[in-house]
Amino acid sequence: MKLRHIFLLGLILLSSVINAQQKVKNVIFMIGDGMGLAQIYRTQQNKGDLTLLQFPYVGLQKTNSSNNDITDSAAAGTALSSGVKTKNGMLGLTPDSVKTISIMELAKKNGFLTGITVTCSVTHATPAAYYAHQPHREMHEEIASDLLLSNIDVCIGGGKKFFTDRKDNRDLLKELEAQKYKIALSQEDLENIYSTKVIALLADEHLPKMSEGRGDMLPNSVSKMLSLLNKENKKGFFVMVEGSQIDWGGHANDAEYVVNEVLDFDKAVKRALDFAAKDGHTLVIVTADHETGGMSIIEKDNKIKENFATTNHSATPVPVFAYGPGAETFTGYYDNTEFVVKIKSLLGLQ
Template structure:
């Protein structure tokens, strides 16, 4: 009887040790996928505004490593989204207002373009128009961020596999009378105009044009962002070689420009749900690196007081524009330790390429 009891007591220990041995992560797992999430205008205070509004909780807290990135552009202490996005995507400083080019307008290859040429699937999900500054930095090379139709044309010619956001007018109501969605359908793209249509796509290439220009602010647009991130991951992950996905929480920036902390917190929490979708996948996959950062901080936001039980806060802003302060960097998964310390926003590209094993 004693032997039976002893065996019964030892069984959970044996099973635990066996389970641990069979499911322990590799010591140096290969980075197959990278999900880069950019909170436009998200400084440390914007993050904490979301944390406070959510009564002391964010999915972002699951990040394993934290760093800081400097954001100045080639010609300004305070960057704009075009130069900031270009620095992250292409690894070079450029002038404010320029996309995917050096200050003397020489095109520079982006992280997404390197990934595509390496045989990986690529995608981006944004709440603004697909031709806006941050997403455009990954697929276009233009001297002025306002060249929306030119950016849309370059996106249509790119090797991207999934693109979900707004900006339908720049694809279908163009001054040159071209209908880029027709040409993308001819290349095998599913073209979706609603989230129901986006969700219905199970494989292949997807262009989701969910608004004429930008989408509505949260909560009016619903769960578009996290649901689109989950859909993009599902489609891109069918490429066994790997994928690259860029996600932007576009309107944290808008809340900062408006000096509206409720606007900021709502957008931050929506962005955090997209972060959760990425982290949930990465935890199960084991070969996915998740990076969360910002192109710049907007508003000079300060939380003067708050209450984690009620989610309320009192805030002030020093500007309606961008500031020059460094932005936080959060990382999870294989290679996450690479994104600690203080580094420049041009360092994202070489770090990611090295982890992929891509030689530029």
């Protein structure tokens, strides 16, 4: 048994040395909105082994906002993207309303390519935290306007109505086209685009649930985004991918909704992991912004069953999974503001 432990320790140390020798060129940061360990375990029970659970490095992060032990997605998104705690509801601002700079904005400033792929509106709290600076997450039209200032290379999700059906009568899609962006309004449109500067708005607001026929939109969009960016990838890229609707299943206390969305997100994780394994210089980080539903796994009538404690978020710390060069940096227990510090160091961002 001792020899076996020594052998396993040797493998871990060897993996750490190899990771340390490889330079991080690209970062794929993946957020399962509302995804805690119970959500992952329940999905594994129903569907078998998950890609998520094959990651070699695992950590744990705490999620509180600046003004509440229980965060919302705007404050959590700001912490994850900018490394700054803020009040619930605020996006890309400190509690005193000073603009933060997100890791995506910093990467772009340093010559990296950038991208976002989500299953909600691209103006929703988590994606917006990477490019917008607004006092409240519900300011969707103002958030959409911020996207025009971001110079993002690929952005895929929903939310078309916030770009076209606006109180100020601006047509932001025409303004994006004037900036040389290619606009896709369907998955087919997206598949027929072969270079970056792409905005794909595949629904008026949010994409359908998996149970309503969304299909492989998320994994396919992740593959498309990575393919587009990799064609023009000289310095590297930073992208954020969100499984947006795991959270909504938690709010609804709907275990089937949760499981379907975690499974879909896991497919997207596999696409990212396959890319990283082939590339050799890509770091994949998977985590959540918070846990939703206070979900636990209990026994009832001699069967394992889920139990929800709330229809809101909880303060429960959430898991972190990492693969690739620098992955060992993300083990341990730390605050959600630490991601930016770690990623900046690995990418050499100033």
